[in-house]
Amino acid sequence: MTISQKPIILETILTINNLTKKFGRLTAVKDLSFTIHKGNVYGILGPNGSGKSTTLGIVLNVVNKTKGDFHWFDGNTTTHDALKQVGAIIERPNFYPYMTAEQNLKLVCRIKEVDKSKIDEKLDVVGLLDRKHHKFSSYSLGMKQRLAIASALLNDPEILILDEPTNGLDPQGIHQIRQIIKDIAASGTTILLASHLLDEVEKVCSHVVVLRKGEKLYSGRVDEMINSHGFFELKAEKHDELLKVLDVHSNIGKVKVEGELITAFLNEPMSASEFNKTMFEQGIFLSHLVKRKESLEEQFLQLTDKK
Amino acid sequence: MLRLVQLELQKLWLNRVSRILIFISFILPFTVLILSSIKINFFNFFTLELGELGIFNFPIIWHITTFFASYFKFFFAIVVVSMIGNEYSNKTLKQNLIDGLSKKEFILSKFYTIVFFSLAATLLIGIATFVIGMYYSSYTEASIIFREIEFLLAYGVKLIGFFSLCLFFGMLVKRSAFALAFLVILYIVEWLVFWAAYYFTGTTDAAFKVKNFMPLESMYNLINQPIQRIAMTKFPEKNDLAYDYAVHWYEIAIVLGWTAIFVSLSYQLLKKRDL
Numbered sequence: 001m002t003i004s005q006k007p008i009i010l011e012t013i014l015t016i017n018n019l020t021k022k023f024g025r026l027t028a029v030k031d032l033s034f035t036i037h038k039g040n041v042y043g044i045l046g047p048n049g050s051g052k053s054t055t056l057g058i059v060l061n062v063v064n065k066t067k068g069d070f071h072w073f074d075g076n077t078t079t080h081d082a083l084k085q086v087g088a089i090i091e092r093p094n095f096y097p098y099m100t101a102e103q104n105l106k107l108v109c110r111i112k113e114v115d116k117s118k119i120d121e122k123l124d125v126v127g128l129l130d131r132k133h134h135k136f137s138s139y140s141l142g143m144k145q146r147l148a149i150a151s152a153l154l155n156d157p158e159i160l161i162l163d164e165p166t167n168g169l170d171p172q173g174i175h176q177i178r179q180i181i182k183d184i185a186a187s188g189t190t191i192l193l194a195s196h197l198l199d200e201v202e203k204v205c206s207h208v209v210v211l212r213k214g215e216k217l218y219s220g221r222v223d224e225m226i227n228s229h230g231f232f233e234l235k236a237e238k239h240d241e242l243l244k245v246l247d248v249h250s251n252i253g254k255v256k257v258e259g260e261l262i263t264a265f266l267n268e269p270m271s272a273s274e275f276n277k278t279m280f281e282q283g284i285f286l287s288h289l290v291k292r293k294e295s296l297e298e299q300f301l302q303l304t305d306k307k
Numbered sequence: 308m309l310r311l312v313q314l315e316l317q318k319l320w321l322n323r324v325s326r327i328l329i330f331i332s333f334i335l336p337f338t339v340l341i342l343s344s345i346k347i348n349f350f351n352f353f354t355l356e357l358g359e360l361g362i363f364n365f366p367i368i369w370h371i372t373t374f375f376a377s378y379f380k381f382f383f384a385i386v387v388v389s390m391i392g393n394e395y396s397n398k399t400l401k402q403n404l405i406d407g408l409s410k411k412e413f414i415l416s417k418f419y420t421i422v423f424f425s426l427a428a429t430l431l432i433g434i435a436t437f438v439i440g441m442y443y444s445s446y447t448e449a450s451i452i453f454r455e456i457e458f459l460l461a462y463g464v465k466l467i468g469f470f471s472l473c474l475f476f477g478m479l480v481k482r483s484a485f486a487l488a489f490l491v492i493l494y495i496v497e498w499l500v501f502w503a504a505y506y507f508t509g510t511t512d513a514a515f516k517v518k519n520f521m522p523l524e525s526m527y528n529l530i531n532q533p534i535q536r537i538a539m540t541k542f543p544e545k546n547d548l549a550y551d552y553a554v555h556w557y558e559i560a561i562v563l564g565w566t567a568i569f570v571s572l573s574y575q576l577l578k579k580r581d582l
Contacts, residue, residue, distance in 0.1 A: 023581075060405045062582040084407035094402040096393075099321050110314050111406045151406075 018068035043201035046211035087152030097137035142173030229266035235288030311416035332382035363443035366455035391477030425466035
């Protein structure tokens with residue numbers, strides 16, 4: 001008996017090549033390319049009007065592309081068939097207001113051609129099982145959004161696409177939705193999350209695509225987003241001497257002074273204790289030393305400011 | 308195909324307004340048919356019995372019931388335009404596509420439902436006409452009973468054509484009320500075409516020939532009004548009453564042609580649109 005060994009290949013879920021969308025004279029998406037691999041959590045980050053929703057609309061078959069192409073999985077399935085293996089919610093939850101939660105999900109099952117047996121299970125995941133016989137029109141926005149997630153999960157999708165899932169929700173609702181997303185991510189489902197909320201992406205995503213005015217500024221891992229080794233926040237009694245030392249130190253690049261506080265940006269990797277030792281050898285005693293990396297927000301602002 | 312019909316039926320049946328409208332569009336013609344077939348006694352002053360006029364005789368009964376029943380199509384027309392309008396206003400059209408329905412399947416599920424209801428309506432009218440005819444008709448030989456059964460076919464085609472037109476208007480303007488207004492506009496446009504044709508050809512005959520190709524007129528032509536025919540049977544000596552009321556193959560072909568155009572235009576519209 002032989003056991004055939006499967007080669008480990010990175011399964012692609014979605015490939016986008018040079019995608020462009022024009023609305024009249026406005027270019028909403030410009031020459032965009034990126035690939036989504038199985039098992040990662042992706043964020044699409046960009047200010048409002050940067051082309052996030054348009055990009056998702058194109059790959060979800062509701063917006064027509066102007067140029068370029070995209071394909072789902074290995075490219076051998078039609079878009080609408082591929083979408084049966086995708087779970088997606090966009091902007092606002094859209095359901096038939098006169099149907100109950102259960103009836104709405106039954107309809108989705110019919111469209112996706114999946115068995116109705118999962119309805120209760122998925123309603124339980126989002127905590128709506130006891131409201132399943134209530135009409136959709138009687139739901140609060142948070143409940144509607146949770147129903148949308150249940151609906152997107154019905155087919156145990158290969159990828160879950162969420163466009164601004166916490167938009168317009170109260171803090172409690174936001175918390176619930178984020179917890180659900182985290183749980184789903186933990187179960188190994190690939191997620192694509194579009195948001196203009198940086199901390200949302202930072203908390204959930206491993207990879208990020210940054211868009212501005214329809215153009216891709218960055219795509220890759222969140223922690224590699226900026227070529228940066230972090231920075232030190234420093235205070236010392238010998239303020240001026242410290243500045244002089246920093247000025248000639250080979251590892252330190254830019255230095256920023258705000259009153260007492262000195263911010264020194266690193267050119268090369270260096271640990272805080274190593275730095276402390278060097279300072280000590282120079283006879284400078286630090287009263288304050290913190291090593292930090294830019295938060296995603298700072299990185300994002302740096303990126304979007306550049307161009 | 309069954310899946311697409313089931314899909315649409317669920318959407319329609321769970322909606323109270325469309326359920327009531329469907330109910331009306333099926334029940335009302337029957338009530339009218341049955342009420343008109345019974346003898347009504349007005350406080351002993353006089354009795355009204357339409358059956359005595361001979362309108363429930365085979366084969367003319369096929370012509371009469373299908374003509375009057377087709378007026379009840381407006382109830383289902385409201386259902387058709389609102390089933391498009393609601394999908395736009397609830398944004399469920401967008402969600403349906405995202406869930407994996409193709410644009411073609413979306414249009415087809417609407418069209419199949421239209422065909423399904425038209426066939427059901429035709430079948431019911433057929434049965435009711437047959438039963439009432441068997442009860443009242445002076446002639447019940449098989450050859451006479453089924454002589455003008457093509458009016459049933461014309462009725463079915465007329466419904467499918469008309470609802471396809473409503474489907475197209477629904478897709479075009481996305482709002483139910485506006486779509487119904489477009490029907491009125493189309494009616495006016497057809498008369499404008501008639502006057503234009505009259506202006507160029509100089510005869511009403513030729514102008515009517517042009518108008519016969521227009522959607523609403525071609526549907527109307529499938530089943531011409533039967534009043535004149537009843538009059539003909541009462542006054543057989545008046546030759547100037549004679550007119551062509553038969554169902555012709557080319558009349559059916561024109562309506563089927565329009566049906567194909569409306570359904571494919573609806574699809575093209577949806578394909579081009581960004582939702």
